[in-house]
Amino acid sequence: MPKAQSLAVPAVSLRLLATAAGVTGLMLLLAYLVAFDQGALSQSGTFLHELMHDGRHLLGVPCH
Template sequence: MSKAQTITTPAVSARLLATAAGFTAMMLLLAYLVAFDQGALSQTGMYLHELMHDGRHLLGVPCH
């Protein structure tokens, strides 16, 4: 008599986990750019700050 083999599948697929990690990283980067960046990443000075300026006020984040 042979024993039956049990096939296990992971609860979360690797593709779903990678997609969720990528989405989370993108959202954290966007949150940083909108809320905390004061022109540090922009090569032209305050371009990024001015681009995100209205979003800061809409979210209640002080910027000046």
């Protein structure tokens, strides 16, 4: 009788791992922009500036 071959099945698919890495990267970029923007991104209008400012307060990052 031939021996049964075991197939190695990864615990996490590469597609899921790539998606998780992409989402994590986007969230880190968003957190960086909110925490350290200080008006550089939002020079064109007050709405984006106020959104970033309120986001800093929400995250507990000192801004003034």
